[in-house]
Amino acid sequence: MSKELNLTLQVWRQDGPDDSGHFETYKAEKISEDMSFLEMLDIINEDLIENGQVPIEFDHDCREGICGTCSLMINGQAHGHAKATTTCQLHMRKFNDGDTIVVEPFRARAFPVVRDLVVDRSSFDRIIEAGGFISVNTGAASDANLTPVPKEAADTSFDAAACIGCGACVAACPNSAAQLFTSAKLAHLNLIPQGQSQRFERTESMVETMESFFGSCTNHGECHEACPKEISLDFIAFMNRDYVKAKVKNRKLAGQR
Amino acid sequence: MAATATNPKGSTPIFRRKWQLPFPLNIYQSSVGRKWVMALTGIGLLGFVIVHMIGNFHIYEGPVQLHEYAETLRGLGGGLFPRTFLLWVLRIGLAGMFVLHIHSAYSLKERSRKASDKADFVGGEKKYGSKRDYVAANYASRTMRWTGPIVLLYLLFHLADLTWGWWLGDDYVLGDPYHNVVASLSSLPVAIIYVVANVALAIHIFHGTWSLFQSLGINNPRYNELRRTLAKLVAGIVLVGNLSFPVLVTAGLVDDDNRKCEVGDVACLEHEAEKH
Numbered sequence: 001m002s003k004e005l006n007l008t009l010q011v012w013r014q015d016g017p018d019d020s021g022h023f024e025t026y027k028a029e030k031i032s033e034d035m036s037f038l039e040m041l042d043i044i045n046e047d048l049i050e051n052g053q054v055p056i057e058f059d060h061d062c063r064e065g066i067c068g069t070c071s072l073m074i075n076g077q078a079h080g081h082a083k084a085t086t087t088c089q090l091h092m093r094k095f096n097d098g099d100t101i102v103v104e105p106f107r108a109r110a111f112p113v114v115r116d117l118v119v120d121r122s123s124f125d126r127i128i129e130a131g132g133f134i135s136v137n138t139g140a141a142s143d144a145n146l147t148p149v150p151k152e153a154a155d156t157s158f159d160a161a162a163c164i165g166c167g168a169c170v171a172a173c174p175n176s177a178a179q180l181f182t183s184a185k186l187a188h189l190n191l192i193p194q195g196q197s198q199r200f201e202r203t204e205s206m207v208e209t210m211e212s213f214f215g216s217c218t219n220h221g222e223c224h225e226a227c228p229k230e231i232s233l234d235f236i237a238f239m240n241r242d243y244v245k246a247k248v249k250n251r252k253l254a255g256q257r
Numbered sequence: 258m259a260a261t262a263t264n265p266k267g268s269t270p271i272f273r274r275k276w277q278l279p280f281p282l283n284i285y286q287s288s289v290g291r292k293w294v295m296a297l298t299g300i301g302l303l304g305f306v307i308v309h310m311i312g313n314f315h316i317y318e319g320p321v322q323l324h325e326y327a328e329t330l331r332g333l334g335g336g337l338f339p340r341t342f343l344l345w346v347l348r349i350g351l352a353g354m355f356v357l358h359i360h361s362a363y364s365l366k367e368r369s370r371k372a373s374d375k376a377d378f379v380g381g382e383k384k385y386g387s388k389r390d391y392v393a394a395n396y397a398s399r400t401m402r403w404t405g406p407i408v409l410l411y412l413l414f415h416l417a418d419l420t421w422g423w424w425l426g427d428d429y430v431l432g433d434p435y436h437n438v439v440a441s442l443s444s445l446p447v448a449i450i451y452v453v454a455n456v457a458l459a460i461h462i463f464h465g466t467w468s469l470f471q472s473l474g475i476n477n478p479r480y481n482e483l484r485r486t487l488a489k490l491v492a493g494i495v496l497v498g499n500l501s502f503p504v505l506v507t508a509g510l511v512d513d514d515n516r517k518c519e520v521g522d523v524a525c526l527e528h529e530a531e532k533h
Contacts, residue, residue: 010386010387012386023386073385073387075387075390076385076387076388076389076390077389077390077392081390102386102387104385104386104387107373107374107375107383107385108372108373108374108383109268109271109371109372109373109374110268110271110372111268112268120268122268123268173383174369174381174382174383174389174394174399175369175372175373175381175382175383176369176372176373176376176383177369177372207287207289208274208287211272211287211288211289211368212270212271212272212273212274213268213270213271213372214271214372215288215365215368215369215370215371215372215373215381216288216291216292216365216366216368216369216372217288217292217472218365218369218398218401218468219398219464219467219468219471219472220391220393220394220398220399221393221394221398222391222392222393222394224393225392225393226392232478233471234476234478234481236471237470237471237473237474237475237476238474238476239289239474240289240292240293240471240472240473240474241473241474241475241476242474243287243289243290244284244289244290244293244474247280247283247284247290251280
């Protein structure tokens with residue numbers, strides 16, 4: 001028999017983008033410690049629906065920690081206090097009986113609230129559109145291993161590619177900077193041969209798109225701690241290096257046209 | 258991301274670049290480039306802090322040696338340049354680095370403040386409804402925007418105190434820096450200002466030294482731990498070195514007693530310095 005928890009929740013309720021929003025207190029009773037945080041919210045929502053009230057809106061999709069849709073600032077920490085965990089994988093056993101939990105949406109000017117805990121993260125899509133892709137000839141599939149990739153490059157690129165784009169880095173950053181997300185997306189492609197031809201064009205345009213939406217990094221390191229995929233700060237350094245390189249290289253290319 | 262909820266108003270850019278400046282200047286238009294400038298000027302300013310501190314250690318050799326050191330600075334460049342020319346070049350370069358360092362810091366803080374819905378007006382730090390429990394950010398990194406202005410105010414105080422001699426009055430003797438330092442730091446409130454400001458400076462340097470590697474992209478997983486060690490070392494040296502002056506003067510270990518030359522007798526100082 002699993003333990004049961006009784007909790008007090010303070011949840012951000014906001015009727016729509018233009019509403020000013022406020023905290024509302026809910027009691028969560030007889031919560032099984034085996035539930036995930038989102039399942040706990042489902043229980044509260046069922047109660048709310050039964051009582052004819054409007055349920056709390058929150059983002060969720062795969063519920064297995066790989067899609068990056070769930071968000072939530074839980075007690076001032078993105079995806080809660082558990083390390084390397086998304087909210088859907090955050091289990092109630094991480095909390096104590098009688099706790100008061102404050103639940104807020106991810107906050108940044110680039111992440112406007114849609115409703116309650118749901119925020120619009122499409123500014124990330126703008127960054128990806130600016131260069132988070134490689135251009136290849138389509139047609140018949142090429143042979144496997146046609147492009148040799150050094151083991152280290154493949155590993156590091158894969159570490160960067162683990163980013164699920166949830167926005168926890170921006171939410172945790174006191175500056176609302178998106179350096180960790182952008183640098184992961186850049187390193188993912190900039191480290192491997194397939195990404196080389198557009199490397200500096202990509203770096204310049206993704207960094208500049210990022211800067212038009214987000215704040216500026218001050219190297220606190222909060223993003224890495226909040227990241228459910230533990231993306232390393234090393235990628236931010238890599239991006240900073242590549243950006244200035246890109247400025248120099250792109251200028252040289254411009255001179256040759 | 259699988260599904261993206263959208264706000265009907267969309268998320269609008271906070272900052273739009275109207276035009277690109279010509280090559281090296283366009284780097285300064287971007288936040289990443291500005292962090293480079295902040296890091297590079299930071300290295301220059303840190304170099305100044307360390308050289309200035311080491312130079313000031315001449316005070317422990319005595320009034321003659323400190324006078325001699327001050328004269329050496331004015332005569333930098335030997336016979337190649339007019340007297341004090343090279344010193345002024347260094348001073349102007351230093352002032353330029355200060356301006357760039359401060360401008361980049363201030364403008365980036367403003368960008369960050371605009372990027373957050375609710376942010377602290379001075380520190381630019383984003384606010385949440387619940388208390389933030391910072392995991393990685395340390396005291397030094399979170400107070401950069403406070404220790405910076407403290408150091409700037411202290412710098413102006415320090416210049417007015419020992420370079421322009423505003424409030425030492427008749428006690429300020431041009432050409433006898435040893436006496437000026439002792440006269441200034443003998444006052445307890447002044448000594449306290451020096452202690453507080455240098456603690457702030459060391460805190461600023463602790464985060465800055467680590468942070469500049471990250472900003473410049475000098476990174477290798479094998480050596481990353483060394484960056485923290487270096488930051489601790491540099492901040493520690495600056496802290497101990499700079500605190501030694503107010504502490505030792507207040508303790509009475511550095512004073513105007515037993516001087517070979519009378520206070521204010523610059524001719525005697527010059528004469529003694531020549532004997533070296």
